[in-house]
Each structure stands twice: as C-alpha cells, then as structure tokens.
Amino acid sequence: MDTEIPLITIGGTPYEMGRQHGLQVVHLRPLIVEAIKARFAQIKSDGPDERFESLVRETTEVLREVDPPILEMIRGQAEALELDFDILLRYDLVSYLREDLITRRAANSADEGCTTWAAVGSATANGEPLLVKNRDYRPEHLPLQVLATATPAVGYRYIYGSSAGSPGVFNSGLNERGLAIADTSVHSTDIGPGLPDYSLMMHILEEHDTVCSALDYASSAPRMGRNNLILADAGGDVAVVELGYHHFAIVKARNSIVVNTNHFVSPRLKESFVDCTPTPVKGNSFHRYALVRRELEAARGSIDVALAQRLMATHAGPLASICRHLELDGRLATIATTIYQPARRALRFCHGYPCQSSYQTITLDNEQGFLFVDSLPDTFPHPLPPDENPALSGAQSGYLRP
Ligand SMILES: [Zn+2]
DSSP states (O other): OOOOOOEEEEEESHHHHHHHHHHHTGGGHHHHHHHHHHHHHHHHHHOOOHHHHHHHHHHHHHHHHHOHHHHHHHHHHHHHHTOOHHHHHHHHHHHHHHHHHHHHHTOSOOOOOOEEEEEOGGGBSSSOOEEEEEEEEOGGGTTTEEEEEEEESSSOOEEEEEETTOOSOOSEEEETTSOEEEEEOOOBSOOOSSBOHHHHHHHHHHHOOSHHHHHHHHHHSOBOOOOEEEEEOTTSOEEEEEEOSSOEEEEEOBTTEEEEOSSOOSTTTGGGBOOOOOTTSTTHHHHHHHHHHHHHHHTTTOBOHHHHHHHHTOOOHHHHOSSOOGGGTSSOEEEEEEEEEGGGTEEEEEESOTTTSOEEEEEEETTTEEEEESOOOSSOOOSSOSSOOGGGSSTTOOTTOO
16 A cells, blocks of 8 residues: 655635645546546435435535535635536535435445544553544545645644545644544434534634534534544543534543544434444444453553554454455455644654554644654644634634634
C-alpha cells in the first residue's frame, strides 16, 4: 500500500476552500469520477424508490436553509473539478441516505466501518489525551485520501483527513484549540433530512474549542442521523455522541476511556441500529468494541502512542481484527490510522494498513500552520494563549452556533 499522504492547503470562504480543494486534487479527477460512478451504480442496484428520492430532495432543502457554507464548498469543488454541481451534491448525499434503502430492506450492504477510541487523564501514560481512529472504507478511497489544512475566513484553523472531491470534514480532524473529532458509520433507522456528519464536524472544528461546546451545538443542530462522533479536547474532556435524526445521546468515559465502533450503545438509540454486515463478518462491530475496551483497560495508566499503534494494527480474525484487510469481506479495508494528541496540537497519520505502513507526524506551528515534522519535542508548550480566537468573538460568531 502507498505510504505517502498528499497534504492540501485551503483557506478563505467556504466557496474558496472548496475551489482550492478541487484545484489541488484535479489530477485525481478520473478517480473521483470513478468513485461517483461506483456510488451511483450501487444506488441503482439498491433500487431507489420515491421515498428515497424525496429524502434526497428534503435534505437538499435543509442544507439550503441552514447550511449554505457546505453547499458553497461543494460548488467550489464542482467548479474546480469541472463536475456538475447537482451530480457532486447527489454523490455527497446518497452515500449517507442509502441508509434509508438498506435498513428498510435489512440488506447486507455495509461498506463502511471504523474503530475509534479516546483515553485521557489517569488512563494515559503521561496524562495527555489521545484520540485514535482506524478509517475502514471502500478501498478505492485509498488513492483519493488526503490530509487538508484549513484556514477559514471565520473560525479556527484545523487539519483533517478526507477524500479528494468530498466535502466538509469527511473522516476526522483537529483544530488549533486542541479539539479533536472523528466519526464512525452506524447503520440506523433513525435518519431524516438534516446535516450529514461531515458538515457537523466541519462546523465543530471551525467554531468550537471544547467537547462541551461541541456537544451543545450537535444536540441542537438539525441532524441527518446515522453515524457516531467521538471527541476529545486539550483539557482532557472526552465523549462519544450517538447521532439520530430524532434522538441524540452522549456516552461519557468510563475509567477515562471511551470506545466507539459501528453500533449504538445508548438506550436511546440502541433499537435504531441495524446490522447490515454480511456473514463472514456479521457482528464485527461488537467484537472490535470488546477487544479495544479490553486492551485499553488492561493498559490503563500506560496508554501511549506506541500502544495505540500496536492496538490499531491488531489482527484477530474476521470479527475482531482492528486492522481490517480487504480479504476479510471483500468490501472494505483499513485505509488510514490517525492518532491525535490534542494537548500538543499534533497527530500521527498512517496512510494505508497500519500493520504495514509508516506514520508521519504533523504539528501546529503558530506562524506557519500545521506542518510535517520528524518528531515532537518531549515537552511541549501550549502553542496558543488561552484566549478567544478574535475571528470568533463578537456577534458574527459561528454559523449555526446555538
Ligand atoms: Zn493489517
């Protein structure tokens, strides 16, 4: 597998950020077109009906009303990539909304996974928070995978993992205030017209600096539902959020550890989960969850980056493997591991299978933004004074901020 990760740099208004994203990945346009075609072929074979199409229309309406920034970003991407805006928007929406088709039919068609966890305080070796994600996704997104640094016209600077041609924060990210976030896919019946999680994560990283503030926002925003978020901040607060269209649940740390895979655990959302994974790997979300929880409990007090790297490369058969090779079910593979160190404004990124590929280290330089570095210093001063980002103070602060 490849080990080089392209880094793109975007900034300005949402439209400008989308356009810069598109221009910097324009050489990947043929692969993006292939990914769009593959997604549309999948939807066609799912058998889209009128209920599905009206859900796509209603979701587009909600975005027009409450989230013009994400639409402007998509418009900028479409223009730079010379793609039709409506086609790119449909690609961005149907990958999530097909949920409605497959959970209604209880089809075996899961093609997204992901294992995440966070550990803070007394659970970690040095007391610093860690947030970790294995990105398990369709393998055609490996050559599309990018890291992007964003300097929005209004809001905090942040770095995030994404796919070329996809909008918002498509995988996970970290902002300059030390708030880290990652998502996982959950097949759910509790979905509806609202903001997809790549939009929620973008607004959270641009406008929020603590887990508490992000939770206030996510609980009040109109949500599409489906997917969980895991968050950790520089101060050591941590949580998992289970997102439904109707329901919303916060799962707090136990023993300073949270784990999140591809199902709901809260009483409020548990019944909405539908296991769409096919039979050699059916139920693997529960097995991965149990393995990670067990290993982290066993290592409590000594959890560090090295342990995270070992854990995320674990092979334990078709159900409990954390590093998921394509051979397990032929549909998805671990295409990245990201280890966030929020208090250091740093991350370690592995592009490809974590059992085979090397990690690159990236950290925030106050002047130059997020940069690749050979290693992190042993002691690390907080790179930002504990005051407000001037861009966010005052009346114009955060779009959609409650
Ligand atoms: Zn492996």
